[in-house]
Amino acid sequence: MNKLKMVLPFIQARWFRRFSSRQALARYQQKALEKQYAYMRTHSPYYRQLPKDESFPFMDKQFMMTHFDELNTQGIKKEEALAFALASEKTREFNQDYQGLSIGLSSGTSGHRGIFITTEAEQALWAGTVLGKMLPKGNLLGHKLAFFLRADNQLYQSINSPVIELAYFDTYHPLAEHVARLNKYQPTILIAPASMLVALAQQIEEKNLALHVQQVISVAEVLEETDRDYLAAMFDLPMIHQIYQCTEGFLGCTCSHGNLHLNEDIVYIEKEFIDERRFYPIVTDFKRTSQPIIRYRLNDILVAANEPCPCGSVFQRIEKIEGRADDIFLFEGKNETTVSVFPDFIRRCLLFVPDIRTYQVTQHSPRLVEIAVDQLTEQQKQQIQEEFQNLAEDLKFTCPQLTFSVYEWNPRIKLKRVARNF
Structure with a gap:
């Protein structure tokens, strides 16, 4: 049943959630925001106690962790969720749920670790949307994904289905082990942090690894221009794709022309400008209901691209993710x-x-x-x-x-x- 729930968001993301103008997108977002606000005022203890005429406050990771118990709509306590997530990290076993929820920890790049939770329905929505946006055009079935990350999660495993296979590669394991496994597995799509992709590309250059992937997707780290060019050459691909994903949501991804766009069909982004084009994104995820992400201020530095994209999307194009405010x-x-x-x-x-x-x-x-x-x-x-x-x-x-x-x-x-x- 959970796999069937992936179908609708997959179809919407791939073929039907298109907008003719920024005005049409704004109307769609406004309706989605109103629905989300109404839901949270009813189901989230924190937002339920807000006066009706009071706007939703800004939040960040510290705010989320301080008010975790009252913010989430599932009745989950922070200390219990944290203990469960830490136990998974220690054992490196990530296939268990907690009261029907997937629970994970953020990597703590900014110095503070956060907890994120997702329901089975949200996992299906995420998986369907990611696959709809990222699978190669004209080629949907039979893909084998090799997915490298510090910690696995049932959210990521929700992609597995009868027509798509995902294999998790734990970055805690030695590189030689990954090379041997990849040579045997032969994925069609490779997903990994930029530094891991560079390490694998070096193994290709040294003739230790032989892959014929259709797509390479960089996640979790800033993809440098020099690394992007090197990866494209080593994997013999016209472009390297990116996913801008964090615990606060699936925020952006590259289009068919290789340009990064914000996923404004599932998140609303307010821009706190630093200069003419650099800004901090303030995220409201209007598809996520278990753990509210509402006016969540990230310290990522994004650089807006003002010229339209050849792909025709009206979603905000991002020239680059430059880094974080604390960098x-x-x-x-x-x-x-x-x-x-x-x-x-x-x-x-x-x-x-x-x-x-x-x-x-x-x-x-x-x-x-x-x-x-x-x-x-x-x-x-x-x-x-x-x-x-x-x-x-x-x-x-x-x-x-x-x-x-x-x-x-x-x-x-x-x-x-x-x-x-x-």
Whole structure:
């Protein structure tokens, strides 16, 4: 029965949920929002006690965890859900439910772990929507998906059906084990964090792995432009797709032209602009009822693309996911001021230097930045120094001391190529 419930959202996402204009989309969203608000005022203890004339407040992860018991509509207690999710993490067994619900933990990239819950109906809705949007055009049946992630969840396993097979690959396991299993499994679609995809591509380059996939989808991490080009070459594909998915919802995915769009048919996004095109998304998921995601402020930095997409979709096109707010570097400016530098400017200091692909830049203090690269020549170090000095002069901050180290990839941790740790 749960598999049958996937059919309608699959059909809607793939063929029928189309909008002729932004105005038509806005009318659809308004009706969906009104329905969701009415439901929450009836079924969520937290929203039930709000005065009817009071607007719904903004939330974030801390708010969600503080009010978890009152927010959710399933009567689930935070401590019980957390204990269940942690037990699954420790045993690496993710096939059990809790009172008919799927419960998982966020990866805690921003420093705070969160709990997410989904009902069986929501799992079917999610699976049908993802498959409807992401399966290759004109080729629906018989796909074998290889799915890499830190933790499995019944939400992801809901994709399994008589016509589509999903195999979970635990990123805690050794890379050699994955290579052997992939050579035997031979998936048609490969889904993994960008850093894992790069590691697998390197195995292809070294002739240890032979795959003939129809589609590669990057998830969970920022997909760098250089990594995207390298992956396309190694997997012999015209483009690398992306899914913008987090515990707050299925927020975006690439279209047939490889451009990332927000999924505005299932989420409403308010934009908190940082500059002319960068913004923080404030998410309302109007398809999810067990755990309200209403006016949820993410600290992801999205860059809006203003030109229309050749695919014809009216959904907001995103040029890139630049990083998180807590990855904006902070340097010393003139007269004791602080200069904020977006992650993209830091990336460029490495991208302008030839023959650097895998790296990580970590700011330890306003005066100290660590550059981790696989192999680095003295000439490359000098070029990086010059790029940082040029950036400092352009943005008027004091250039920090740069230290260099060897890059070591840890597949158990979500990779952030640009990170600030103070």
